[in-house]
Amino acid sequence: MADIKQLAGPQSRRKFLAVGGGSTALAAFLAACGSDSSSTTTTGTTSMSGGKSETAEFGKGDVGILNYALTLEYLETAFYAEVVKSGLFKGADLATIRKFGQEEAEHVQALTQAVKSLGGKPAPEPKAEFPLKDAKSVLELAGTVENLGAAAYLGQAANIESPEVLASALAIHSVEGRHAAALNTLLGESITPDGAFAVPADVPTVLKSVEPFIVG
């Protein structure tokens, strides 16, 4: 345990960053995620929100993280369901959207089960509304949502305590990454907008981004 704390502690992180000369890519990456990875320690002293985890409002520990993820997956599922109904897409694009929506629904089911298996209460499904004007803006929104979702999972990976929960979150995380890259391809955008190292997003950033779509 000592070595984990040592490595996760803010001092060793600075050291870690300081030696970065040989690999600018890693240094850049660590610098990019440094601010929120400091909240991954459970010592309380380095946490961003005064000793509480970022996902405390969703529950304690892994339950909170899973419920946070569940809330995002509910939003994604609702979004794709509305897009399918909108009639804006046909053919191969519709098939892709339908498939992604089904996968998000599977994530909802899996996360709900996981929360229950940890003895927690699954987060309620939020009521959501999405602007569905035209195919292009919908695809752009889908791309934004998926890239954000992938970043949200990445932001929480190091906070997860249970190796089983972590393995499961990772199995979902990379699928969100696949969705994001596929949508970016459809949009003619880079499949790796962050470069060779994906950048995590912290909870406040993610919640602020999805807030406009949550009603009531």
Add this chain to the structure above:
Amino acid sequence: MSNKTMTNEQLAKPELAAVHIDDDSGDLSRSEVLLKGALAAGAVYGTLAVGPFVRKALAMTGGSDVDILNFALTLEYLESTFYEEAKSRAKASGELKSLVNLLAKDEQQHVEALAGTIKKLGGKPVAKPKFDFPYSGTGGFLKLAQTFEDTGVSAYNGAAPMIKSKEVLTAAGSIVQVEARHAAAIRLQNKEEPAPAAFDTPLDEKQVLKAVEPFLA
């Protein structure tokens, strides 16, 4: 001894059969053996139905972070060499050519980042093995690329929960997401589902060991 070759009988995917991992010293390091196992296990990956929250874990047990990073480094060496060669071998043009260049660049950055991290942790990065990729033409390249990228995702997903340092874990997560993005892009080039399943199956210890066995001396 330094030139062990996977055979068709041992693999579900014949295109992997002739992937050589040569080691100048004559001994296969642990991470190279694990890599062979991961590739072989990745080849049978599609046949495994895995519930997401089933207690299945983890491609390796007892490995230190340096061990895991060296395992990842070997995989990244394979990918970066593969794409670097593909610049001239894959006969790619247009959009695919740009993609090959991007992937070569990303994988090279992963190599550098992993080697740098291993050194910072006080470890010694494994030497770059020699590889031999058996394919011809754009189609052959794309098929092998898809296998490598999907396998890479599963290998990282399987190994990551064993990582002790939170920084290293986040770094590995950051890389695996990029591998997943590569996998999706390559799959689209192959006219296949970019995300064929709702969960990217990790390679667990049993799979890896089973796959590694035939290659242990």
